[in-house]
Amino acid sequence: MVYELEADGSALDVRISPRNAVSDAGDWKIEARPGRTHVAGITRWARTRREALIEVGRRWAADGLPAFDWAAVEGALATVRAL
DSSP: OEEEEEETTEEEEEEEEEOOSTTSSSSEEEEEEETTSOOOOEEEEESSHHHHHHHHHHHHHHTTOOOOOHHHHHHHHHHTTOO
């Protein structure tokens, strides 16, 4: 699943994928990157999609990527039943 979110002039691309192989680090993978750029984003695996998103948000801030309201991202993805 791919979601393109936009708020306050900032864009975010979020990709959600299930486990594909036994060697995958979790049941769900979330990749997020600043939208409309070629900047590398953050990828995290977790047991649930929500847990993976929370970990992406934590790492995003730690890596100094453009500020994004991760609670709003979580709310938007929950609204469309992506989490």
